[in-house]
Amino acid sequence: MTLAFLGGLGDALQFIVTKSEGPGGAQVGGSQLLPLLREHLLLTVVSVGIAAAIALPLGLWLGHSRRGSFLVITVTNAGRAIPSIGVVFLFFAALGAGFFNITLALVLLAIPPILLNAYTGVRAVDPEAVDAARGMGLTGAQILRRVELPLSLPLVFGGVKTSTVNVLATATLGPAAGVVTLGDPIINPSSYGDAGRLGAAIVVAALAITAEVGLSAVQRKLTPEGLKLTGQATSRRRLPSIPKRRIAPTP
Amino acid sequence: MSAPTILAQADSGFFRDRSSNGDSCVANNGFCPDWIVHHLDRYVSPFWQHLFLVVVSVGLGFAIAFVLALVAHRRHRLVGPVTQVTGILYTIPSLAFFFLLLPITGRGNKTAIIALTAYTLLILFRNTVDGLDGVPEEARDAGRGMGLTDRQLLWRVELPLALPTIIAGLRIAATTTVGLAALATFAGAGGLGDQMASQKEFISNIAVGGALCVLMAVALDAILLGAQRLLTPWTRVRAA
Numbered sequence: 001m002t003l004a005f006l007g008g009l010g011d012a013l014q015f016i017v018t019k020s021e022g023p024g025g026a027q028v029g030g031s032q033l034l035p036l037l038r039e040h041l042l043l044t045v046v047s048v049g050i051a052a053a054i055a056l057p058l059g060l061w062l063g064h065s066r067r068g069s070f071l072v073i074t075v076t077n078a079g080r081a082i083p084s085i086g087v088v089f090l091f092f093a094a095l096g097a098g099f100f101n102i103t104l105a106l107v108l109l110a111i112p113p114i115l116l117n118a119y120t121g122v123r124a125v126d127p128e129a130v131d132a133a134r135g136m137g138l139t140g141a142q143i144l145r146r147v148e149l150p151l152s153l154p155l156v157f158g159g160v161k162t163s164t165v166n167v168l169a170t171a172t173l174g175p176a177a178g179v180v181t182l183g184d185p186i187i188n189p190s191s192y193g194d195a196g197r198l199g200a201a202i203v204v205a206a207l208a209i210t211a212e213v214g215l216s217a218v219q220r221k222l223t224p225e226g227l228k229l230t231g232q233a234t235s236r237r238r239l240p241s242i243p244k245r246r247i248a249p250t251p
Numbered sequence: 252m253s254a255p256t257i258l259a260q261a262d263s264g265f266f267r268d269r270s271s272n273g274d275s276c277v278a279n280n281g282f283c284p285d286w287i288v289h290h291l292d293r294y295v296s297p298f299w300q301h302l303f304l305v306v307v308s309v310g311l312g313f314a315i316a317f318v319l320a321l322v323a324h325r326r327h328r329l330v331g332p333v334t335q336v337t338g339i340l341y342t343i344p345s346l347a348f349f350f351l352l353l354p355i356t357g358r359g360n361k362t363a364i365i366a367l368t369a370y371t372l373l374i375l376f377r378n379t380v381d382g383l384d385g386v387p388e389e390a391r392d393a394g395r396g397m398g399l400t401d402r403q404l405l406w407r408v409e410l411p412l413a414l415p416t417i418i419a420g421l422r423i424a425a426t427t428t429v430g431l432a433a434l435a436t437f438a439g440a441g442g443l444g445d446q447m448a449s450q451k452e453f454i455s456n457i458a459v460g461g462a463l464c465v466l467m468a469v470a471l472d473a474i475l476l477g478a479q480r481l482l483t484p485w486t487r488v489r490a491a
Binding site for chain 2: 008009077078080081082083084085086087089090092093094165168169170172173176183186194197198200201202204205208209212
């Protein structure tokens with residue numbers, strides 16, 4: 001199969017589907033991309049997993065107890081202002097190259113959206129539903145697990161989705177810190193060539209869009225039937241922007 | 252005869268130690284305030300270049316998103332499709348975006364600005380539409396009752412009331428774009444990311460570059476917040 005008639009784009013697509021000899025002499029492209037893809041996904045899953053293990057319980061508990069809004073706001077704003085490339089390079093400079101070191105950097109980048117959405121999700125639960133649960137004699141932990149969590153699940157999961165897409169994007173910087181992800185053809189074009197660089201960019205973009213679309217589908221599945229029935233039009237469109245507006249930095 | 256030699260050796264040794272002491276922080280790759288103070292000038296022009304990228308991208312993004320939002324405000328069925336398209340642009344990792352554009356626009360400012368602009372569209376569009384939708388129906392009715400045309404209603408009633416939400420969007424867009432513009436080095440557009448990547452194993456360098464990014468984000472955020480205070484005096488009265 002030759003895609004030469006497409007020019008540079010054709011070469012890039014060719015790079016994605018078939019293995020060939022790169023400018024550096026090594027075999028690149030096609031099936032040779034699979035180890036890179038594996039490393040990319042592994043890095044993302046491990047980082048988001050660790051971040052979720054830290055930020056989910058914390059955010060849910062803070063939201064439930066209605067405390068720590070200052071902490072959440074600070075972490076969110078810091079996460080937004082600190083450039084991801086700075087965090088990755090700082091961990092590389094301080095700890096050296098390695099899978100574990102860049103995982104730590106990505107965990108830090110993944111925490112703010114998960115924390116923010118878990119917190120605001122639980123805070124946004126209808127207080128009347130919580131009052132009703134309390135009136136039925138549920139304890140705090142039961143209210144969180146049986147009322148607040150199910151009702152806030154779409155938003156809470158939205159945070160995990162945002163983090164996953166962010167980390168997928170940032171994992172592209174991996175090769176700059178010694179972890180060979182799909183960013184390798186982008187960061188080190190000398191051994192892959194221009195076709196490899198464009199091809200890898202296409203793969204990374206497709207990967208991020210696939211993750212976004214796939215996780216959005218999961219998010220819709222997680223939405224309780226009750227929430228879908230009441231005011232679907234408003235809640236679907238409004239909810240994602242509520243945290244951003246409310247947590248906008250204050251002087 | 253031997254005494255002066257020893258003294259001289261001790262002397263030079265002393266001075267050598269001193270000089271290596273000054274550099275040992277750099278050699279040990281630590282956080283070196285001395286080095287930072289002496290090399291601050293090399294961050295000046297990347298800083299302005301970085302700011303240029305951010306201001307142009309957010310400005311362009313706002314111009315586009317604002318027009319789209321005004322159109323979508325009139326024809327509400329357009330909100331869904333525009334959100335989806337800008338959502339896809341928002342999802343494409345900026346690093347990948349730069350290299351997707353490279354064959355078309357080449358290395359330099361143009362590539363970086365297109366990618367960064369595309370990235371701001373979703374936030375700015377959604378917040379502008381949300382702000383306009385959030386205008387109380389009573390305010391619109393009162394405006395119509397005063398005989399305002401649709402255009403006057405938009406500029407005199409709806410947009411002023413939507414301003415806090417619109418500026419909230421601008422603040423998020425500006426802050427995130429500062430962070431993303433650090434990646435513009437891969438598009439050959441310079442900026443603080445360029446400076447960071449040039450010595451990426453040196454902690455002091457990364458720390459200064461990162462800190463300047465944060466500083467820029469905080470400053471832009473404060474400026475936008477100040478603008479909002481100036482433009483919406485009635486919110487101050489309400490708060491008091």
